[in-house]
Amino acid sequence: MVRRVFDRTEVRGNVQFRSERIACDAVVIGYAGMAMSRYVLDHHLEGEKKRLALMSQLLDPIHRRQIESLGISLDAQVLEVGCGNGSISTWMAEHVVPDGHVVAVDLDLSLVNDVDAPRVEFRKGDIVAAPVNPGRFDLVTARAVLHHVTDAKAAIANLVASLRPGGAILLIEPDFLPVSVAEPVEVRAFWNGWLAWSRERGIDYYIGRSLAPRLAGCGVDRIEGVAETAVYNGGSPWADYWSQTITELRGDLVESGKLTDALIDAFLTFCADSSWWTQTIAFTAIKGRAPAERG
Numbered sequence: 001m002v003r004r005v006f007d008r009t010e011v012r013g014n015v016q017f018r019s020e021r022i023a024c025d026a027v028v029i030g031y032a033g034m035a036m037s038r039y040v041l042d043h044h045l046e047g048e049k050k051r052l053a054l055m056s057q058l059l060d061p062i063h064r065r066q067i068e069s070l071g072i073s074l075d076a077q078v079l080e081v082g083c084g085n086g087s088i089s090t091w092m093a094e095h096v097v098p099d100g101h102v103v104a105v106d107l108d109l110s111l112v113n114d115v116d117a118p119r120v121e122f123r124k125g126d127i128v129a130a131p132v133n134p135g136r137f138d139l140v141t142a143r144a145v146l147h148h149v150t151d152a153k154a155a156i157a158n159l160v161a162s163l164r165p166g167g168a169i170l171l172i173e174p175d176f177l178p179v180s181v182a183e184p185v186e187v188r189a190f191w192n193g194w195l196a197w198s199r200e201r202g203i204d205y206y207i208g209r210s211l212a213p214r215l216a217g218c219g220v221d222r223i224e225g226v227a228e229t230a231v232y233n234g235g236s237p238w239a240d241y242w243s244q245t246i247t248e249l250r251g252d253l254v255e256s257g258k259l260t261d262a263l264i265d266a267f268l269t270f271c272a273d274s275s276w277w278t279q280t281i282a283f284t285a286i287k288g289r290a291p292a293e294r295g
Contacts, residue, residue: 047248049085049111054241055144056087059283062228063088063143063172066285070168075099076138079162081127081155082145086112086120092139093119105132128154131161138164143172147207153214160218163290169220170287175208178229178279187278190267193259200256208284215288225286234273238280243271 067088072078076096080089080103089104096102096119105125109115115122125132127142128151140162146152156171163169179191198205212223232238246253246264253259270276 047244051241051244051248052085052111054237054244056085058230058237058241059143059172060087060091062283062285063141064091066170066172066287067092067139067141070139070170070287072096072139073100077136077164078102079105079132079137079140081105081132081140081142081159083109083122084111086114086117086122088141088143089120089122090114090117093117103132103137127158129158131158134161135164137162137167139168139170141170141172144174146171146173146211147205148203150202152204152207156211156214157218160215160220160290165290166292167290168287169215169290170285171211171215172283172285173208173211174205175227175282175284176205176280177209177282179281182278182280186263186266187270190259190263191280193263194253197253197256197258200258205281208282208286211284211286215286219291220288221291223286223288225284227282227284229279229282231277231279233278234271234276239271242280243268 072092072095074096077100078089078092078096080092083089083104083106086104089102090113093100093102100119102120104112104120104122105127106112106122107124107126109122109124112122123132127145128149140159142155142159146155149155159169159171176191176195179188179195182188182191195205208227212225215223230238246268250264253264254261270278
């Protein structure tokens with residue numbers, strides 16, 4: 001185990017970041033013999049392939065813009081963790097021609113659209129257990145992964161440990177702040193129950209707001225970020241995404257006691273009503289760079 005402890009105060013713009021005795025532990029042992037993590041929302045749910053395709057449609061544009069803002073050299077070594085159906089990894093591979101290479105890692109590769117995509121090496125692996133080729137990658141990125149892994153602290157430490165000195169990291173995760181003021185009251189009550197269920201299942205839907213200090217605690221610098229919130233109405237792709245997800249999980253939601261059939265029915269009715277407008281997630285994109293020289 002490699003352990004670095006940072007104790008410092010730093011001012012960036014008008015914001016003071018304090019990383020006080022924050023340990024960033026990178027587990028550098030192999031996968032063999034270790035229990036694999038799991039996604040709380042299982043890839044083997046009946047509608048998961050369709051749901052992932054819809055997520056790619058909704059979130060790939062944000063992800064691509066953030067990657068383009070960092071710049072990818074033609075010989076870049078790139079890592080995506082939690083590659084899902086592989087849409088971002090295959091897109092990145094098109095931008096590292098002819099000498100670059102993309103490694104795409106997931107706990108389960110069964111939903112990858114094209115496992116033979118050129119310049120992409122798909123690997124089954126667990127970022128909670130260990131870094132991927134420590135110190136190798138020019139760019140490391142993960143989207144909508146950390147909020148439902150078993151140990152986000154270990155996962156972030158291992159993502160950072162996979163960077164070469166000076167390499168860039170980009171994390172994109174949700175912050176469900178907008179649902180705290182969702183209207184009407186039935187929708188707000190639904191989200192309160194959903195968040196109570198998610199906490200019980202180990203899902204952290206507020207992790208987006210903690211990404212910057214977590215990266216700072218791992219020695220990443222030049223940290224900056226944005227949050228994007230979709231405004232959508234019933235019948236839109238975002239409403240369809242939530243309808244599919246809630247329908248898939250309905251049995252567990254009701255059995256947990258956190259939601260009732262009546263609340264779920266009310267929410268699904270709004271999701272089908274084009275006159276209903278709402279906001280749900282502030283998708284938070286945080287990027288930074290590993291120090292040019294490792295301490």
